[in-house]
Amino acid sequence: MAEPKRIPDGMQVFSMVSGQARIEDEADFVIIGSGAGGATAARVLTDAGHSVILVEEGPYVPVKERGYDVWTGFRSSWRDCGFQVAEGRLFLPIIQGMGVGGTTTMNGAICHRIKPELHAEWVRDHKLPENLSFEEFSRIYDRVDQELQIAPAPEEVLGRHNTLLRDGLEAIGFSHNPIRRNVVGCEGSSRCIQGCPTAAKQSMDQTYLPFSLRKGARLYAECRVSKIVRVNGRAGLVEAQFVSSPDRVKGPKATFRARRAVLLAASAIQTPLLLAASGIGKESGLVGQRFQCHPGISLLGEFEEPVRMWESVTQGYESTHLWTDRLKFETVSIPLDNAAARFDGYGKKLMENVERVGHLACWGVHVRSEAHGRVYRDFTGRTRIKYDMTDGDVIRLKRGLKLMAKMLFAAGAKSVSPGVHGLPKRMDHPDQMEALDQLDNSPNRYHGIASHMFGTAVMGADRKRSVVGFDGQVHEMPGLYVLDSSAFPTNLGVNPQNSIIAWSWLCSEKLA
Amino acid sequence: MKLFSFERRWILTVFDATFSGGVATLPWKASEMRTTQAFVTDVFRVGPPITMLGMRAAIWLVYLFTPLLAYALPVPLGMLSEERRSSALEKLSMSNIYALRELPTLFKMMGSMAYCASAEVQRAVGIERPDFRVPNWVEETERHG
Numbered sequence: 001m002a003e004p005k006r007i008p009d010g011m012q013v014f015s016m017v018s019g020q021a022r023i024e025d026e027a028d029f030v031i032i033g034s035g036a037g038g039a040t041a042a043r044v045l046t047d048a049g050h051s052v053i054l055v056e057e058g059p060y061v062p063v064k065e066r067g068y069d070v071w072t073g074f075r076s077s078w079r080d081c082g083f084q085v086a087e088g089r090l091f092l093p094i095i096q097g098m099g100v101g102g103t104t105t106m107n108g109a110i111c112h113r114i115k116p117e118l119h120a121e122w123v124r125d126h127k128l129p130e131n132l133s134f135e136e137f138s139r140i141y142d143r144v145d146q147e148l149q150i151a152p153a154p155e156e157v158l159g160r161h162n163t164l165l166r167d168g169l170e171a172i173g174f175s176h177n178p179i180r181r182n183v184v185g186c187e188g189s190s191r192c193i194q195g196c197p198t199a200a201k202q203s204m205d206q207t208y209l210p211f212s213l214r215k216g217a218r219l220y221a222e223c224r225v226s227k228i229v230r231v232n233g234r235a236g237l238v239e240a241q242f243v244s245s246p247d248r249v250k251g252p253k254a255t256f257r258a259r260r261a262v263l264l265a266a267s268a269i270q271t272p273l274l275l276a277a278s279g280i281g282k283e284s285g286l287v288g289q290r291f292q293c294h295p296g297i298s299l300l301g302e303f304e305e306p307v308r309m310w311e312s313v314t315q316g317y318e319s320t321h322l323w324t325d326r327l328k329f330e331t332v333s334i335p336l337d338n339a340a341a342r343f344d345g346y347g348k349k350l351m352e353n354v355e356r357v358g359h360l361a362c363w364g365v366h367v368r369s370e371a372h373g374r375v376y377r378d379f380t381g382r383t384r385i386k387y388d389m390t391d392g393d394v395i396r397l398k399r400g401l402k403l404m405a406k407m408l409f410a411a412g413a414k415s416v417s418p419g420v421h422g423l424p425k426r427m428d429h430p431d432q433m434e435a436l437d438q439l440d441n442s443p444n445r446y447h448g449i450a451s452h453m454f455g456t457a458v459m460g461a462d463r464k465r466s467v468v469g470f471d472g473q474v475h476e477m478p479g480l481y482v483l484d485s486s487a488f489p490t491n492l493g494v495n496p497q498n499s500i501i502a503w504s505w506l507c508s509e510k511l512a
Numbered sequence: 513m514k515l516f517s518f519e520r521r522w523i524l525t526v527f528d529a530t531f532s533g534g535v536a537t538l539p540w541k542a543s544e545m546r547t548t549q550a551f552v553t554d555v556f557r558v559g560p561p562i563t564m565l566g567m568r569a570a571i572w573l574v575y576l577f578t579p580l581l582a583y584a585l586p587v588p589l590g591m592l593s594e595e596r597r598s599s600a601l602e603k604l605s606m607s608n609i610y611a612l613r614e615l616p617t618l619f620k621m622m623g624s625m626a627y628c629a630s631a632e633v634q635r636a637v638g639i640e641r642p643d644f645r646v647p648n649w650v651e652e653t654e655r656h657g
Contacts, residue, residue, distance in 0.1 A: 065648065068641045069629035071551065072649060075558050083563045091614070189641075197643065246558035310639050336634060340624035346605070346616065347598025348534035354628065355537055358638045382562060421606075421613065444610040447617070 013060040013100060015221040015242070023242075025218065026257040027051040029511070030238050032225050032274065035102015036497050037265030037484035039204035039212070040504040046215035048512035053256050054212070054219040055238060057270070058099035059245040060205070066195040070337045073194035075246045077106050079269075086373060086450060088388030090443040092295060095451040096267060098245075100221050101205030103267070104497060107451075108192045108315035109181040109201045110330075111150045112494035113141045114502075115323060126489040127461060129470050132506065140502040148182040148202040150498075157188030159312025160305070164361055165331050166317055168407030174321035179330065181313070182497075190333040192314035223254055228262050228278040234479030235262040261479045261511060265504060268453035271486040272375050273383060275457055275467070280476045286467050290458055291373035292491040293450040295389055295443075296366035297397055298332055299404045300342060301413035307361045309333040323493050326368040327400045329407070334362055342447065344417055344425045361408065365400030366451070368493035369393040375456050387450070394441040397448075405433040421445040452496050457486035472507035483507050513556045513564045522575040523552050525590050527623040529597035530616070537636045542627045546646070550653040551626035557653075567618070574615050578604050581612065 014023075029045050031038045034056040042052050061076045074082035079098040086092040097103035119134045130136075144150070153162070158178065169176035182202040191197050199206050213219060222245050229237040236258055242251030264271050272281075272288035281287030310333065318330040334342075336357050343353035373387030389397075405416050409430045416427045422439045424432065439445060459482075460466025463475035472481040483504040485496050492499060515523070524543035531542040542548045556564050579585040579592055582603040589597055607613040627633060631644040 067645075067647050068643055069547075069625075069647050071555075071625045071629060072647050074625070075554070075649060080560045080563065081555075081558060083560055089610075248558075308638070336637065336639060337625050337628035340628045341617070341621035346530050346601040346620070347532065347595065349598075349602070350530060350620070351533060351535040351538050354531075354633075355535055355637055 013219050013221045015060060020252050022252055023220075023254040024257075025053055025254070026259065027053040027218070028258070028260045029053070029263055030055065030256045030258040031263045031265060032238065033102060033265035033267065033270070033484065034100050034209060034219065035097065035204060035265065035267065035484070036104050036500040037504040038263065039101065039104075039208040040501045041263050041265060041483050041508040042212035042217050043208035044505055044508035045512055046212040046217050050260070050512065052212060052217040054209070054217060055223050055225055055240055055256060056100050056219065056221045057224045057266075058097070058221065060100040060221045061105070061195060063195070063197065063199045066197050068191065068194065068197070070194060070335050073106060077195055081246060084385075086293075086385040086387035088373070088386065088443065090389070090446065090448070092387060093449045094269070094293070094385060094453070095449055096269065096453070100219065101203045101209065104203035105195050105201070105205055106193050107495070107497065109183050109203075110315055110495040111148070111180045111182050111498045112492070113137070114492060114499050115494065117324065118490070118492060122489050126459070132470055136506060137499070137502045140505045141498060144498060144501050144505075148207060149184050150180050150182045152178040152180050153186075153313045153316040157186055157313050158316045159188055159309075160307050161309045161312040161333055161361055162316035162331050164303070164307065164411045165329070165363055165407065168411035169319050169321075169329070171410035172403070172406050174319045176317065176319045176321070179313075179316055179318050186313060188311060188313045190310045190312055190314050190335065193338070194335070220254065225266075225274060226277060228264070228274065228477070228480055230477065235477050236479065238262055258479070261481055263481045263483050263508075265483040267484055268456045268486040269375050269383065269385065271482055271484055272456040273377055275474065276376070278477070280474060281467065283463055283476055284465060284467055286458055286465070288375040288456050289372070290455040291375050291385065291387060292369065292371070292454045293387065294366040294452045294491060294493070295369055295393065295397070295448050295450045296364050297401060297446050297448045298342065298362050298364040298419075299401060299408060300417040300419070301361045301363070301408035301411075302356060302415045302417075303359050303361060303413055305412070306358050308358050309360065309362060310335065320494065326396055326493060327365055328368075328493060329363065329365050329400070329404060332362050332364040342419060361413070363404055363408065365397065365404055367393055367396045367400065368491050372455070389443045391441040394443055397446065398436045402430070402433045402436060406430045419447050452485075452491065454485045454488045454491045454496070457482045458489055459487040460489075471510055472503070481507055481511070513561060513568070515552070515556055515568070519568065519571060520552055522571050522590070523619070524548065525597070526571065526574055526601070526619045527627065529589065529594065529601055530620050530623045531627040533594065533598060538633060540630070540632065542623060545627060545630055547630040547650055548623070548626040550650040551622070551629075553653045554649045555622065567622075570615050570618055574604075574619065581607070
């Protein structure tokens with residue numbers, strides 16, 4: 001693949017095939033999920049001349065159908081229309097895409113590599129073999145950098161929102177950098193989460209999926225997989241049904257036969273559910289366990305000068321200065337129709353805050369949390385995510401919030417809205433954030449979100465202590481591979497898109 | 513999931529108490545806006561059924577019991593003056609009980625996706641988009657009800 005081409009709206013996607021009782025199809029590989037993991041596998045395997053079927057639960061949303069408003073994006077491209085939550089002492093919204101291209105279509109286009117220190121930890125604690133060495137990961141990262149045209153966000157689209165964070169980080173002496181992003185010609189319209197309106201984001205629906213389709217792959221969208229079935233002792237059959245999105249109208253059933261293997265890349269939430277539905281997990285007891293994520297909290301700062309968040313890259317600046325302390329700071333330009341939920345007050349007070357949106361900056365801190373949760377289906381068939389931050393996680397978040405307040409004031413903010421239950425609604429000095437230390441460590445004092453899911457079908461050599469091997473193959477079902485972050489032993493502390501791509505690529509290369 | 517018309521009215525009353533009042537640049541009332549009205553129908557049509565069931569329970573709680581919880585007044589929210597409705601929601605949002613303080617926040621979150629999605633509100637606060645148009649879901653909802 002020399003140069004990924006942008007093919008806006010040029011994909012042939014089979015969706016809600018009507019008038020047929022049942023759809024049947026067959027290929028060398030059946031891939032479940034079309035996000036970073038699934039699309040990469042399709043890219044590698046079709047390039048090697050294999051036939052591929054992709055099955056995606058969500059819809060295909062052409063660029064021209066993406067709106068400027070948040071609800072258009074949520075209802076078309078976010079799982080559960082954006083209402084997915086993890087349940088614990090805090091109801092924590094879990095951000096996840098659902099559509100052709102998966103989360104890559106609605107994320108901030110942030111590209112990170114696994115930190116060498118973390119890789120060394122995986123080698124030490126989880127016995128990662130030579131074929132998953134740091135050099136091997138780097139080989140793929142280098143290639144993906146080229147193919148997805150990953151580069152630091154250029155100065156001209158940073159806008160004041162991102163450069164203010166730079167000022168704040170500089171003032172408190174933290175290292176910082178413009179975020180490396182997979183975009184071409186980004187105009188800085190701050191609409192990543194609604195789906196890029198100009199197809200500048202090199203998400204999978206603009207890159208690896210069109211590439212694979214041109215090579216003959218077939219993509220079935222709005223098609224929900226229910227089970228993976230063994231044929232002659234190996235994963236050989238995928239059972240599914242078309243279900244329209246977002247209105248959930250059921251269509252024909254479908255059966256996809258895999259001559260070589262079934263590749264599962266449905267995310268760290270859906271992958272374990274499908275494994276469990278297919279009778280996998282009895283040996284290790286680890287399917288759906290050890291769920292990890294990156295909980296994050298934002299602070300709003302009000303400036304005298306105009307900030308105009310919407311005239312900047314959604315997430316253009318960051319600091320991983322405290323990565324070893326499990327904290328990462330970044331800008332988050334959220335649209336007004338999302339941000340207003342975070343503003344103080346009701347009625348007149350809220351409307352005054354809405355009026356001032358042009359002077360607000362929104363920065364976030366996310367924590368590489370220690371907590372483990374679990375994912376399962378309850379007796380009604382509903383997906384449940386149980387997750388609770390530990391005291392240590394909350395203490396880290398408090399530290400992150402205090403530091404962020406310092407950065408905001410150092411950058412010139414006249415006030416900060418912490419949005420923490422038990423603190424004043426508005427603060428005009430960073431020292432006021434010290435009051436956080438007087439609060440208990442209950443997570444439900446905060447309004448956070450979580451993104452980046454990991455660990456629910458963990459890799460390892462021992463089938464009693466892991467779900468998949470170091471080649472991604474499920475111990476309990478030969479011919480079935482897990483190619484998403486479910487297999488990762490821990491969370492990364494940075495955005496996982498490129499590490500999912502690298503993991504999927506390394507596994508797919510062996511299959512090719 | 514379809515709401516009874518009185519439940520719709522209750523939600524719009526809560527949206528009004530959240531998103532209207534006293535600011536010259538934003539004179540619109542949430543309940544009279546096209547996006548808000550369509551959103552209430554659409555979100556209950558396409559949102560996850562169990563979540564929407566929870567939302568439905570939440571609107572009963574918020575509409576019927578906010579004055580009681582905030583001011584010990586056993587009347588529904590609609591019986592308070594407009595200004596007092598807003599301050600009652602604000603008071604509830606400061607409750608020490610997590611489940612209670614999240615209730616008004618939930619409606620603020622929903623209301624912001626409706627009220628603040630409208631082009632007139634965004635323009636009024638200085639946001640200009642080349643592709644401002646009525647969102648597809650508004651037209652879809654108005655077509656199909």
